[in-house]
Amino acid sequence: MSKDSTDHGSSSESDQDHGRSAVGALGNLNAQQRKEEQSKTLSSRRRRYGVLARLLFVSLDAIYGKKRNLSKFKVLELVARVPYQSWEQVAYIAITHVSDRVAMAKRIHDRVVESRGQQDNEQWHLLILEELIADWQIKEGYFKFTVLPQFIAFVYYQVSVLLYIVRPSMSYRLNADFEDHAEHEYMELVAEHPEWEEMKFHSTLGEEYGHYESLADLFRQIGYDERVHKLESERHMKEPRFR
Numbered sequence: 528m529s530k531d532s533t534d535h536g537s538s539s540e541s542d543q544d545h546g547r548s549a550v551g552a553l554g555n556l557n558a559q560q561r562k563e564e565q566s567k568t569l570s571s572r573r574r575r576y577g578v579l580a581r582l583l584f585v586s587l588d589a590i591y592g593k594k595r596n597l598s599k600f601k602v603l604e605l606v607a608r609v610p611y612q613s614w615e616q617v618a619y620i621a622i623t624h625v626s627d628r629v630a631m632a633k634r635i636h637d638r639v640v641e642s643r644g645q646q647d648n649e650q651w652h653l654l655i656l657e658e659l660i661a662d663w664q665i666k667e668g669y670f671k672f673t674v675l676p677q678f679i680a681f682v683y684y685q686v687s688v689l690l691y692i693v694r695p696s697m698s699y700r701l702n703a704d705f706e707d708h709a710e711h712e713y714m715e716l717v718a719e720h721p722e723w724e725e726m727k728f729h730s731t732l733g734e735e736y737g738h739y740e741s742l743a744d745l746f747r748q749i750g751y752d753e754r755v756h757k758l759e760s761e762r763h764m765k766e767p768r769f770r
């Protein structure tokens with residue numbers, strides 16, 4: 528089923544309720560709304576990134592270059608799932624400790640469910656990129672694009688857990704910075720490729736992530752997903768601890 532055939536929600540409502548669509552993409556937007564969301568991103572300022580986020584972005588630019596390309600976005604997506612995995616793990620441990628307080632355990636479980644949804648969403652991004660990279664026969668070095676990203680993800684996981692244990696708001700802030708960066712990078716990637724407006728997008732993941740008018744339309748949706756992730760982390764920055 529086409530996403531566009533069932534799209535009704537306004538972007539502002541979607542931003543507020545972080546709506547989940549029937550498929551893995553977020554927000555129930557149609558193609559025109561996705562264009563508006565891209566303009567919104569491109570006309571908005573980036574967050575003031577913290578030291579750790581800046582260190583990560585500078586390192587990624589140093590290793591993978593400043594130029595935006597699919598292989599670099601694949602690396603970003605590999606890393607993007609990690610904070611959600613770390614929060615899910617910490618939340619399960621917390622549930623074990625408060626299992627005699629069922630209401631609280633249930634609230635923590637709600638966070639687990641949210642983290643799982645975000646991980647799945649990042650995973651569709653990753654798999655779509657993998658599919659495109661294979662279709663376009665883009666050559667990637669095994670060490671640089673398979674081994675090294677996993678090492679970066681491993682380190683990022685430890686940092687995310689440590690921050691979460693010391694002060695959860697710091698872990699959410701790091702992720703909000705990461706997601707803000709991803710949102711802007713995707714929307715700028717689309718702006719850099721006007722030819723993608725006419726390029727059809729076919730995927731074996733249509734059932735899972737939806738169908739899109741063009742490659743540009745697809746990447747606008749991914750950029751919008753990153754915005755939703757950012758907003759969720761910004762919300763948790765204000766109420767970081769389980770209660």
Ligand SMILES: [Fe+2]
Pocket residue numbers: 604607648649652709753
């Ligand atoms: Fe993503």
Ligand SMILES: [Fe+2]
Pocket residue numbers: 607649706709752753756
């Ligand atoms: Fe994201």
